[in-house]
Amino acid sequence: xxxxxxxxxxxxxxxxxxxxxxxxxxxxxxxxxxxxxxxxxxxxxxxxxxxxxxxxxxxxxxxxxxxxxxxxxxxxxxxxxxxxxxxxxxxxxxxxxxxxxxxxxxxxxxxxx
Amino acid sequence: xxxxxxxxxxxxxxxxxxxxxxxxxxxxxxxxxxxxxxxxxxxxxxxxxxxxxxxxxxxxxxxxxxxxxxxxxxxxxxxxxxxxxxxxxxxxxxxxxxxxxxxxxxxxxxxxx
Numbered sequence: 001x002x003x004x005x006x007x008x009x010x011x012x013x014x015x016x017x018x019x020x021x022x023x024x025x026x027x028x029x030x031x032x033x034x035x036x037x038x039x040x041x042x043x044x045x046x047x048x049x050x051x052x053x054x055x056x057x058x059x060x061x062x063x064x065x066x067x068x069x070x071x072x073x074x075x076x077x078x079x080x081x082x083x084x085x086x087x088x089x090x091x092x093x094x095x096x097x098x099x100x101x102x103x104x105x106x107x108x109x110x111x112x113x
Numbered sequence: 114x115x116x117x118x119x120x121x122x123x124x125x126x127x128x129x130x131x132x133x134x135x136x137x138x139x140x141x142x143x144x145x146x147x148x149x150x151x152x153x154x155x156x157x158x159x160x161x162x163x164x165x166x167x168x169x170x171x172x173x174x175x176x177x178x179x180x181x182x183x184x185x186x187x188x189x190x191x192x193x194x195x196x197x198x199x200x201x202x203x204x205x206x207x208x209x210x211x212x213x214x215x216x217x218x219x220x221x222x223x224x225x226x
Contacts, residue, residue, distance in 0.1 A: 006156075009154075040218060040219070041218055041219075042115075042117070042216040042217055042218045043157070043202065043216040045213055058213075090156050090157070092156075100147065100206045100208070101147065101159045101162065102159075103159070104149075104156030104157045104158070105156050106154075106155050107154070107156045
């Protein structure tokens with residue numbers, strides 16, 4: 001059973017606000033990922049990390065930033081939210097070894113008005 | 114350019130019958146494939162996977178078939194149950210080049226009682 005948590009689950013916020021989406025996992029996984037997904041669309045990788053103090057941008061351009069100060073914690077921050085940021089944000093993690101499976105959190109549904 | 118394609122946005126089947134979800138890919142370097150199931154407002158959950166060195170993998174009611182020459186894989190669910198109603202994502206591992214999962218756009222499966 002995967003233990004990966006995201007808060008908040010739902011967030012409605014006004015344009016221009018700064019927000020941080022939290023993601024934590026208790027599995028000790030070194031690799032963590034942030035995806036953005038809209039209905040009927042594929043999951044787009046926006047950030048990933050292979051360990052503490054390691055962060056990389058993904059394939060989809062994003063105005064968000066991430067940090068990885070602790071293994072278990074991978075928060076995503078939007079400095080100034082815009083309506084175009086409205087989407088579902090999914091956090092995932094993967095352990096070491098040959099398993100390619102990523103474990104996903106429940107997601108945060110963000111609406112920017 | 115979409116490297117993993119799920120050309121059927123939706124599929125409806127009767128309870129007890131077989132569900133067949135299809136996925137095509139373009140990159141012959143993909144070496145591992147996964148299927149995820151996603152309910153609304155939840156994160157994807159891993160279902161079944163297959164290595165490129167195999168052509169079939171079975172787990173209970175779920176079987177994945179891989180046809181490398183056609184760059185095609187399919188997920189068979191038999192018998193289908195109403196609880197199987199969800200969006201199914203096909204994903205391919207591009208470990209050799211980018212070490213990332215590439216997702217399709219998903220197929221919404223509706224199993225009618």
